[in-house]
Amino acid sequence: MEICSMSQPSSDQSVASFESKSLNILGEHIPVSELAGCEECDTVYRKVKLAAGERAYCVCCGAELYRKTRSLTSLLALVVTALIIFAIANSFPIVKVELQGNTSQTTLLGAAWTMFQIDRALVGILILFTTFIVPLLDLLLLTYILSSVGIFKQRPPYLRLALRILFLFRVWGMVEVFLIGVLVTLVKLVGMVVVIPGVALWAFAILSLLLVYIASVKIKDIWDEVDRCVP
Numbered sequence: 314m315e316i317c318s319m320s321q322p323s324s325d326q327s328v329a330s331f332e333s334k335s336l337n338i339l340g341e342h343i344p345v346s347e348l349a350g351c352e353e354c355d356t357v358y359r360k361v362k363l364a365a366g367e368r369a370y371c372v373c374c375g376a377e378l379y380r381k382t383r384s385l386t387s388l389l390a391l392v393v394t395a396l397i398i399f400a401i402a403n404s405f406p407i408v409k410v411e412l413q414g415n416t417s418q419t420t421l422l423g424a425a426w427t428m429f430q431i432d433r434a435l436v437g438i439l440i441l442f443t444t445f446i447v448p449l450l451d452l453l454l455l456t457y458i459l460s461s462v463g464i465f466k467q468r469p470p471y472l473r474l475a476l477r478i479l480f481l482f483r484v485w486g487m488v489e490v491f492l493i494g495v496l497v498t499l500v501k502l503v504g505m506v507v508v509i510p511g512v513a514l515w516a517f518a519i520l521s522l523l524l525v526y527i528a529s530v531k532i533k534d535i536w537d538e539v540d541r542c543v544p
């Protein structure tokens with residue numbers, strides 16, 4: 314749906330009042346939380362209430378402005394599911410490694426460790442960050458925010474910092490980085506390893522789909538929902 318109540322404040326028309334968190338636009342005080350800025354063309358809009366599943370688009374450039382997110386608790390359920398699948402994916406062996414005459418099955422983390430053993434520490438660190446640390450940190454931060462707000466109905470400490478880190482992960486493209494990390498691991502180890510088409514591989518495939526969905530929820534929409542639930 315499109316919003317028609319468009320206003321483009323210029324510097325002399327809008328006076329920021331950060332104490333009251335509202336903007337004076339054309340003589341009317343509007344709370345900042347009621348405004349949405351287009352990320353593509355910087356046009357500012359006054360938000361309208363959306364029904365579940367609806368999205369608001371910019372009338373100038375057509376970019377998506379915001380959408381009605383799922384409830385925080387249902388998003389939390391998805392994130393916890395992703396965490397469980399993450400644990401399964403990293404618990405079962407995904408490759409069979411042959412190193413110095415010994416054959417062993419190992420997890421993706423074990424494969425990263427193998428990189429250290431064959432003096433490819435940089436690749437090992439890359440694998441560790443992209444397939445383990447970043448997705449785990451992302452899911453844990455989301456669990457922290459969503460459970461505090463959705464279940465305990467309170468603003469968690471360091472909320473702003475947590476949301477900023479999550480926003481950075483989205484800017485970097487967490488899912489793309491994760492998929493590239495898994496691919497790099499498997500490609501770099503070609504010749505040394507045989508991929509096991511087992512539980513871990515399927516878990517990584519399902520995890521990728523879940524991460525794509527979770528990453529499609531905009532951080533600023535979560536932020537708005539947090540502000541709405543625990544003002």
Ligand SMILES: [Zn+2]
Nearest residue numbers: 351354371374
């Ligand atoms: Zn726009």
